[in-house]
Amino acid sequence: MAYNLSFARKVYKNAEMGHWIKMCMQCGVCSGSCPLGPLGAWEFGPREIFQRVRAGKEEEILGSGAMWMCTSCYNCIVRCPRGLPITHIVHGLARYAVETGKVKPTQPTARFATKVFWNNIVKTGRVGEAALSMHLYFIDGIGTGISNVLEMKDVALGMLKSKRLNPIPFRGKIKGYDGFKKMLDKAFELEKK
Amino acid sequence: MADKKIGCYICTGCGIGDALDIAALEVVAKKEQKIPVVKNHAMLCGAEGLALIQKDMTGEGVNALVIAACSPREQGEAFRFDTRIMDRVSLRELVVWVHEQADQKDADTFEEDRNMAAGDYLTMGCMRVKKMNAPEPFQDPGFSKDILVVGGGVSGLTAAREIAKAGYKAILVEKSDALGGHVAGMHQVSASKPPYRDPQPNPIGQLIAEVEGFKSIEVIRNGDIINTAGAPGLFDVTIKTPSGDENRRVGALVVATGFKPYDPAKLGHLGHGSSPDVITGLEFEAMAKAGKIVRKSDGQPAKRVAFALCAGQRDAAHLEYCSSACCIASMKQARYVQDAYADGSAYVIFQEIRTPGQMEDFYRGAQDAGTVFIKGDIQKVATGSGGLDLEVKDKLLRSTETLQVDLLVLATGMEPNLDTQDPNVPAPVKPGPETSHTTLNLQYRQGPSLPNLKYGFADSHFICFPYETRRTGIYVAGPARRPMGIAAAMTDASGAALKAIQAVESVARGAAVHPRAGDLSYPSFRVEACTQCKRCTEECPFGAINEDDKGNPLFNPTRCRRCGTCMGACPQKIISFANYSVDMIGSMVKEVTMPEEDDEKPRVLVFCCENDAYPALDMAARNRTPLSTYVRVIPLRCMGSMSLVWIADAMSSGWDGVLLMGCRHGDDYQCHNVRGSALAEIRLSKVSETLKTLQLESARVRMIEVNIMDANVVVDKINQFVEDLSELGPNPFKEF
Amino acid sequence: MTSGNAAHKTILVVGGGISGLTAALEAAEVGYEVILVEKNPYLGGRVAQHHKYFPKLCSPTCGLEINFQRIRNNPRVTFHTLTEVEKVEGSAGNYQVRLRRNPRYVNDKCTACGDCAKACEVEIANPFNFGLGKLKAIHNSHDMAFPNRFVMDAEFAKTDAAKKLVAVCPVGAIEPDMQPQMVDLTVGAVIWATGWQPYDAAKIRPYGFGSNANVTTNMRFERMSSAYGPTGGKIQRPSDGQAPASVAFIQCAGSRDHNYLPFCSRICCLASMKQATYVREQYPDAQVTLFYIDLRAMDRYEAFQKKIEADPKVEWVKSKPARIEENPANKNPIVIGEDTLTGVRYRREFDLVVLATGMEPNAALQPVPAANVPTDDYGFVVNDGGGIIAVGCAAGPLDVAGAVQSGTAAALKAIQALAQVKG
Incomplete structure (x- = not known):
């Protein structure tokens, strides 16, 4: 692979907080702080994401699941010695991957966040937990959907019992939905610019 | 000076009076040593005690003092009298405190032994003062206070300017026809003031103008120093110029000859020589200064530039050390690329980023400007169709990557x-015109160059004394001394x-400089008794002694640092100071009465370095560590001044053993006179022959290394020696 | 004056x-x-x-x-x-x-004979040793103190016990009323x-200094290594006085960090390398691990780094540790972070951790x-x-x-x- 600054320049310019990536000194405190790290859940920790952005590894980074794993615990931001807003950079990169269409179609978090969750909330102005779960389970078709549901049923029952899951779908719209809709439209308009 | 009249004052405070038989001590001073004025006081360092002494000095004509109280390291300000003849006898530390409790001995014997120790120390103190004369400072009507600065780069210019600003005259000699050195060829410099983030305009032009504006700075361009003769205050320097030789008498020199960039031709592995687009940092500076950051191969804009740090540095095959300025310099140069081209790319390929102190912000500034930092090794440099193709083993990506650039800038080291020479190999040559040409062409017996410390740099070995110099009056500054950047060099030049x-001011007062700053004594040579053995001229750590054609010593008092190494080296006892001599210490050794063999009271003599071992003993005394009562300690200026005559004196007068306590020597030496303790050890290796001729065991003399923080072990080491000696039995010479 | x-x-x-x-x-x-x-x-x-x-x-x-x-x-x-x-x-x-x-509460007459300290029964935490160990409330600051003169603790000076010491001094040097x-x-x-x-290590919360006994600082480690320090020169775990078999040094503890001291303190890399020699000299079997971002051994100090690198029992990890936990069973500090040269996240237990705090x-x-x-x-x-x-x-x-x-x-x-x- 060849080093190439063109990707980094695009990120610095277009991804939210992307310009901060320049300032990383590769100390590793972020990756060491990430609670997802010990689970082996990500391909790259934040440090490695930043190094790869600077090295020009566009496909590798934007196509990776690394920045979709962030749980926004903010440990990395708090500890980063260079003051990088790491959580925001990582989310910005994720969003940039969506915008550029580089995100893999199979990336589950991307699909959940940008499709299922989004559609659910936009429709009524409020999240309907049951419908959200169902949508997520059946995202890959009816077969996997059923097995997903069966797999999660105990969790669902537990959540129902402890009143963490409302089985009745939210009907109608939230109060002031019009205002909410206006906000969203404005945001879309701004983003298009 | 009028005749010497000695006053001996015994302090009875701090438990001295309780522990010791003061009346007996007064007898020692008065009857045995014939000291005319002997008094005691309960607190000599108090106002009343000091007044007592002062009164005798003004009223009784006492002009030489034996003060028997605490260690000479205590109450220095209190016992500051108008006399240069004084000795402090440490009754408190070396007698009372180390002999506080009876060990296994019965109390009577212990008390007797303790009083004997006190008596012996007082005896030695009186003898020392009897043998001491007031040193008269060395003066010469030809002293100059002008200062010669060698080298017209940023260090030399700074030194000259600072000298002039302090009101002294500087003579600046530059070998080329232009001032400014390497810095003159630079586009910008790094930041030394907040906010520390961005490169700053090059200050060299202003510095040159300032120097040229001083009436008290004489600038000699195209000057080549062909001869540096003389000594501090009296250096006679000959400078060859195109218009003839110039001679200047100066008091001191600042040597600021700077650095040579490491030869890039040796960096073939980084592509140097394979393409004109592989250049050095200084070449890149010149490009930026000319406003033309282009490929040398075809003149096209060089928008993609890689900087290879540690090029031929930190590498056993090249320079082993770090040149300390290159990280910052390369970051600065990366900024030139970004400044010149909005779409410019700069890559810094590094091992470790070294931006100490506030320079961390300069690193931040470089990152902010978009410089990419790659921790890795350049494995291959090839010329491709679109530029230079680098193959880089990236240590953080853990992969080998390629990088195409227009220029590769090598951060070559410093x-x-300046030529330097191995200080441990005394120059076999006599000074003279036949010696090869060097930077200073010093007319020193020990060679024409300054001593090397490491890697050819003329640095000081001392962490705490970076301006300690082994050639008095000659101070090296800037990267000739140690690799450093511009800001550091400017501070160094000021120092x-x-x-x-x-x-030059010390010379004018006739006083020594570091480490015996202010010492007015200096050795005199009874040359008529010299056997031309050349030991003094070879061993002087500071090159103070030249030789005439016959091998007689030619002493330069203002080069001298008063350590006494020459005195210790001389087998003929022809070298002595007014207040420190072979005869003085020898007389002290011989004056101590040896108990009869039947008394079973051995006597052990300890010579110790006054800078390290002696303070360690003081600290042991503070902690009341019990020392054998058979031991008598004599501090020396330096182990280098230790004369074998004293060992012979001790042995022939019945001492049972002699212990020498000097500083660590070798690579990490701690001797403030460079080689004093090492030389003492070499001398000592010859002692066994001497002892053999006296039919004595060589184990009676031992040398150990003692560090100033060895208080916890120094007493054990001495006591161990005393114990080991007891197995040899008494010195048979006691009977004579 | x-x-x-x-x-x-x-x-x-x-x-x-x-x-x-x-x-x-x-x-x-x-x-x-x-x-x-x-x-x-x-x-x-x-x-x-x-x-x-x-x-x-x-x-x-x-x-x-x-x-x-x-x-x-x-x-x-x-x-x-x-x-x-x-x-x-x-x-x-x-x-x-x-x-x-x-006020020193001791005047210039003091001859440093030490009688007052002998008589004094009150002890205070030793400020020269960063509060480690005790010394008498009237004392000489340290073994090689210059000037060699005693000093009384200001709080102690207010007490009756201080006044009683006045009579102990043979030269009348003690003045608890000094203003x-x-x-x-x-x-x-x-x-x-x-x-x-030294930067206050307690401010670096993730490293647990102050709550984890076996996390100390470089300056405290200097005192601990000195024969005249609180442990008589014995390098030991503060929790139990045991000799450590593994010691970790953490560089840039507070330095080069915008949360604490944004600048580089310059000396800490070399200081930790030096302290590694203290450990290795005292315990030939002990393992030393040095966590760093960049090793800053400028100019000829490079040779010192090379010397330490030659010791097979000194390990170097290019990583700024994220945090330190404590193993409750043995009070061992557990250092957690990412090794940036391997990408491996580590969780390593040591007997003693020394934070290289900055200036x-x-x-x-x-x-x-x-x-x-x-x-x-x-x-x-x-x-x-x-x-x-x-x-x-x-x-x-x-x-x-x-x-x-x-x-x-x-x-x-x-x-x-x-x-x-x-x-």
Whole structure:
């Protein structure tokens, strides 16, 4: 692979907080702080994401699941010695991957966040937990959907019992939905610019 | 000076009076040593005690003092009298405190032994003062306070300017026809003031103008120093110029000859020589200064530039050390690329980023400007169709990557632009015109160059005394001394300028410079008795002694640092100070009465370095560590001044053993006179022959290394020696 | 007290550490009158607390002893311990300075015989050892203290026990009623050499200093390694006094970090390498691990790094650890982070962890009490060419040789400031 600054320049310019990536000194405190790290859940920790952005590894980074794993615990931001807003950079990169269409179609978090969750909330102005779960389970078709549901049923029952899951779908719209809709439209308009 | 009249004052405070038989001590001073005025006081360091002494000095004509109280390291300000003849006898530390409790001995014997120790120390103190004369400072009507600065780069210019600003005259000699050195060829410099983030305009032009504006700075361009003769205050320097030789008498020198960039031709592995687009940092500076950051191969804009740090540095095959300025310099140069081209790319390929102190912000500034930092090794440099193709083993990506650039800039290191010589191999040559050409062409018996410390740099070995110099009055500054950047060099040059000023002022007072700053004594040579053995001229750590054609010593008092190494080296006892001599210490050794063999009271003599071992003993005394009562300690200026005559004196007068306590020597030596303790050890290796002729065991003399923080072990080491000696039995010479 | 004749020819040096001592002595040895003030009861400052210097591994006391001899032999240097500067007014050549001389509660008659400490029954935490170990409430600050004179703890001085000690002193040196004194003087130049203090490691929350007993700091480790320190030189775990079999050093603990000290403290890499030798010398089987971002062994110190690298029992991990946990079973610190050269996240247990904390400028905590003295964002004093000259670590993080160079250069600047004044 060849080093190439063109990707980094695009990120610095277009991804939210992307310009901060320049300032990383590769100390590793972020990756060491990430609670997802010990689970082996990500391909790259934040440090490695930043190094790869600077090295020009566009496909590798934007196509990776690394920045979709962030749980926004903010440990990395708090500890980063260079003051990088790491959580925001990582989310910005994720969003940039969506915008550029580089995100893999199979990336589950991307699909959940940008499709299922989004559609659910936009429709009524409020999240309907049951419908959200169902949508997520059946995202890959009816077969996997059923097995997903069966797999999660105990969790669902537990959540129902402890009143963490409302089985009745939210009907109608939230109060002031019009205002909410206006906000969203404005945001879309701004983003298009 | 009028005749010497000695007063001996015994303090009875701090438990001295309780522990010791003061009346008996007064007898020692008065009857045995014939000291005319002997008094005691309960608190000699108090106002009343001091007044007592002062009264005798003004009223009784006492002009030499034996003060038997605490350690000479205590109450220095209190016992400051108008006399140069004084000895402090440490009754408190070396007698009372180390002999506080009876060990296994019965109390009576212990008390007797303790009083004997006190008596012996007082005896030695009286003898020392009897043998001491007031040193008269060395003076010469030809002393100059002008200072010669060698090298017209940023260090030399700074030194000259600082000297002039302090009111002294500087003579600046530059070998080329232009001032400014390497810095003159630079586009910008790094930041030394907040906010520390961005490169700053090059200050060299202003510095040159300032120097040229001083009436008190004489600038000699195209000057080549062909001869440096003389000594501090009296250096006679000959400078060859195109219009003839110039001679200047100066008091001191600042040597600021800077650095030579490491030869890039040796960096073939980084592509040097394979393409004109592989250049050095200084070449890149010139490009930026000319406003043309282009490929040398075809003149096209060089928008993609890689900087290879540690090029030929930190590498056993090239320069082993770090040149300390290259990280910052390369970051600065990366900024030139970004400044010149909005779409410019700069890559810094590094091992470790070294931006100490506030320079961390300069690193931040470089990152902010978009410089990419790659921790890795350049494995291959090839010329491709679109530029230079680098193959880089990226240590953080853990992969080998390629990088195409227009220019590869090698951060080559600094080598001292100054010849140095191994100080441990005394120059076999006599000074003279036949010696090969060097930077200073010093007319020193020990060679024409400055001593090397490491890697050819003329640095000081001392962490705490970076301007300690082994050639008095000659101070090296800037990267000739140690690799450093511009800001550090300017500070260093100011420091060296101060030391040069201090040297000329000290010389004018006839006083020594570091480490015996202010010492007015200096050795005199009874040359008529010299056997031309050349030991003094070879061993002087500071090159103070030249030789005439016959091998007689030619002493330069203002080069001298008063350590006494020459005195210790001389087998003929022809070298002595007014207040420190072979005869003085020898007389002290011989004056101590040896108990009869039947008394079973051995006597063990300890010679110790007054800078390290002696304070360690003081600290042991503070902690009341019990020392054998058979031991008598004599501090020396330096182990280098230790004369074998004293060992012979001790042995022939019945001492049972002699222990020498000197500083660590070798690579990490701690001897403030460079080689004093090492030389003492070499001398000692010859002692066994001497002892053999006296039919004595060589185990009776031992040398150990003692560090100033060895208080916890020093007493054990001495006591161990005393114990080991007891197995040899008494010195048979006691009977004579 | 007045500064005698030619006040404008006198230099005031504030701070008696290696930078201030050097500046004072170098100026005095040129021939100028110097007044040196130090807030501690002794001279020598931070270096006096060090066990050894890198790279020679020699004792700082050795060089200090030479400097103290230079003071003893030089009547041009006057020094005052326990003294602080309240304010400075005026300009180069003519500064009016107010000094505050805090009470020692022991007067100049003290001969350091030690009778008072023997009689004193109250002990305090030893400030020289950063509170580790105890010493008598009337004491000599440390074994090689200069001046060799006792000092009484200010809180203890208020007690009846202190008053009882008055009678113990054979020379009448103890004065528990001693009051602070203000002293005004005029000087021509001021050298500000107030140095640094170790960054407060407790502020670095993820590292658990203060809650995890076996996490210590580099300066405490210096004291622990000294034969005259709180453990008599034995390197041990604070929790149980056991010899550590594994010791980790964590670099940039607080330095190069925008949350704490954004600058690099320059000396900590080499200091930890030096401290690695303490461990390895004392425990030939012990393992040392050094966590770092960049190893900063400049110029010929590189050889020192190479020397430590040659030790197979010293391991280097390029990583800034994220946090330190404590193993409740054995109180071992567990260091957690990412090894940036392998990408592997580690969780490693050590017997002892030493935080290489950096230098916080004292001038940031106690600013120069004068108008128009510029500082940078970190509180280091910036030299702008005026008659108040910052030196050593008051101006930036330096090693000892650098501080001495800076002190020597500052002496020249002060002399120049005086030279400009006609008189």
